[in-house]
Amino acid sequence: MNIITKYFILGFLLIIIAWTCKDSTQPQPADCDLGYHPCDYEDTFCCPDTTSHNFVWEIDTLGIYGSIINDVAIVDENDIWVVGALSVEDSTMQYPGEKNYNGAHWNGNSWNFLKIWNPHAELKSIEYFSENDIWVLGSYPIHWDGTEWTLYHLTDMGVTPGGLSGKIWAISPENIYFVGGNGRIVHYDGIDFLKMESNTIVTLKDIHGTPDGEHVFIAGYDNIGDSIALELINGHWVTIYSGDSYYIEDPNSIWGRISSVHTYLDTAYFTTTNGLLKYNYIDYTFQFDGQDQSMFYDYHFIGTEMNNYNDILLFSRTFSTLHFNGSNWLSDESISDVQSTWTRGCDFKDNLAVITGYCCGFGHAIVARGSRQ
Numbered sequence: 001m002n003i004i005t006k007y008f009i010l011g012f013l014l015i016i017i018a019w020t021c022k023d024s025t026q027p028q029p030a031d032c033d034l035g036y037h038p039c040d041y042e043d044t045f046c047c048p049d050t051t052s053h054n055f056v057w058e059i060d061t062l063g064i065y066g067s068i069i070n071d072v073a074i075v076d077e078n079d080i081w082v083v084g085a086l087s088v089e090d091s092t093m094q095y096p097g098e099k100n101y102n103g104a105h106w107n108g109n110s111w112n113f114l115k116i117w118n119p120h121a122e123l124k125s126i127e128y129f130s131e132n133d134i135w136v137l138g139s140y141p142i143h144w145d146g147t148e149w150t151l152y153h154l155t156d157m158g159v160t161p162g163g164l165s166g167k168i169w170a171i172s173p174e175n176i177y178f179v180g181g182n183g184r185i186v187h188y189d190g191i192d193f194l195k196m197e198s199n200t201i202v203t204l205k206d207i208h209g210t211p212d213g214e215h216v217f218i219a220g221y222d223n224i225g226d227s228i229a230l231e232l233i234n235g236h237w238v239t240i241y242s243g244d245s246y247y248i249e250d251p252n253s254i255w256g257r258i259s260s261v262h263t264y265l266d267t268a269y270f271t272t273t274n275g276l277l278k279y280n281y282i283d284y285t286f287q288f289d290g291q292d293q294s295m296f297y298d299y300h301f302i303g304t305e306m307n308n309y310n311d312i313l314l315f316s317r318t319f320s321t322l323h324f325n326g327s328n329w330l331s332d333e334s335i336s337d338v339q340s341t342w343t344r345g346c347d348f349k350d351n352l353a354v355i356t357g358y359c360c361g362f363g364h365a366i367v368a369r370g371s372r373q
Contacts, residue, residue, distance in 0.1 A: 034265070034309065051311045053323050053330040055353060055370035062104055062111060063087050067365035069104075069356035071167070071345035073128040077352050077371070078108030083123035083136050084344070084356070086365060088113060103136070106367075117142050117149045125345075127168040127176065137168050141178055141188070157195040159184060166220075167206045167260075171213040179204035179218055185237065198237045202228045206260040206303075208268075215281050217268040219261040227258040229270055231281065240279065241270075241286075260303045269312070271304040276314060305348030315346040319355050319368060335368050 032038060032046035062069065063086035070084040086101040102123045103114035116123060116136055123142075127135040132146030139161045141152045154164070164180035174190030183198035185207075198204065202220045209216030209232070218230040218237070229241040241258070256273025263269070270277040276289045301322075303315040310326025319341040320333045335341060335355070345356040351372035359366045 036309075049308075049310045050326040051308075052372050053325055053332075054373045055321070055323075055332060056373055057335055057368050057370045059335065060111060060367045060369070061359070062113075062365040062367060063101070064089060064364055068122070068358040069345060069365040069367055070123065071125040072347045072354045072356045072367070073126045074347045074349040074352055074354055075128060076349075077369075078106070080106035080354060080367075080369070081126055081128055081134070082106075082345070082356055082367060083116070083126045084365060085122035086113060102138075106369075111367075116144075117151050124165045125167045127170050129170070129173050133173055135168055135170070135176065137164055137166070137178055137180075140164060141168075141186075141193075152193065154186060154193055154195075157186070157193070159186065159195070166204050169207040169209065169216075171209070171211065175213060177207050177216070179207050179220075183220075185218070196237060198230060200228055200230070200239065200242075202226050202242075204228075204230075208261050208263045210263055210265075215263060215268070217261045217263055217270075217279075219258045219270055221257045221259060225257070227272075229258055229261070229268075229279070231268075241277075259301070262304045262306055264306055264309070269304050269306065271301050271314065273300050275301065276304060276312075302343055303346040305346055305353070307348065307350065313346075313348045313353055315343055315355060317343050319343055319357065319366070321353070321355075321370075341366055341368075 036046040036049060038046060065087060067086045068084045069082045071082065073081045081103070083103045086104065088101055100119055101113040101115055102119050102121060103116045104111045105114060121138050123136045123138045125137045134144040136142045140154055140159065141164065143150050162181065163184050164178050164186060166179035168176065168178055170176040176188040178186045181203045183200040183202055183204060185196040185198050185204065187194045187196055203222045204218050204220035206219045207216065216232040221227040225244045227243055228239060230237045231240045258270050258272050258277065260271040261268055266280055266282045268279045268281060270279065278287045300317045301314050302317050304312065306312040312324040314322040319335040320331060322329055322331050341357055341359050343355055343357045347354050353370040355368045357366050358364065
């Protein structure tokens, strides 16, 4: 090989190397967190994904005077379960004078009323695993195995009638939590029930955690103004916030009463009267979205449900909602503008939101189904 050929080959290799190095140094798309995307293909900055604010609501009335729906579980748009207390006219269209149903199921076309255990007993919450595995809560846990409802009396562990009147949250059928009055927490492992110490007598309203059960949180308040937030750490419940939310001398009173919690990735989202209190359990910090922002005024929030960082619904006590789409908040008062409604339960799954409660001074129960367009 002569010297000219050698130089030619060497020059060709240098061109290839230079072209390769140039290509490898081009800006690469950003590695964005869930809920965000590269602003442009070669952009190193992340922009938030956004979801639609537009929900179209259908309102169903269930029962007659004195009826109420306290909680809801969405399976899909044609499979919705609700619990509460329902009075329904008999075949002669006469008012029976007592609650005669305490649940209902939506099949996509109509509501079918249910008698769960004692149909005269008001039910507070529901947890759905399958059509043959459903838990509800009134005073005590009640389970459906596909054949019959079984009530579990827990008086041996000090749970009195009405003692478990909060929410149910489950990781699996073998890992279920129940909460209620006087700081009561009960855990079910698929075989046995265990009472857990909360070190509080505040009424516990809601419980939620990460899918693996590594981080679980509870929200609660009572009628004298005390609010509390608990976290399960190494098998023990630890208070991460407590305060008297009705009195101005409390430095945290701006947050308002803590009524519910929803956990997503590294953050517990606590619903407060005045907004959303976010607790990052990795770095132990609180961030509050609320009172200083005009869109949060006068809503009196009671629940939060979410699909993602960019898809959060806050539910007010009067069937109004506030939706965060990853970029901004937008309020929807279309239901509360039509009827005098009061919220007791809520759920949000994919493109379906459901709000439950009652209307018109305990006139009848209300279920509002919101389909995102």
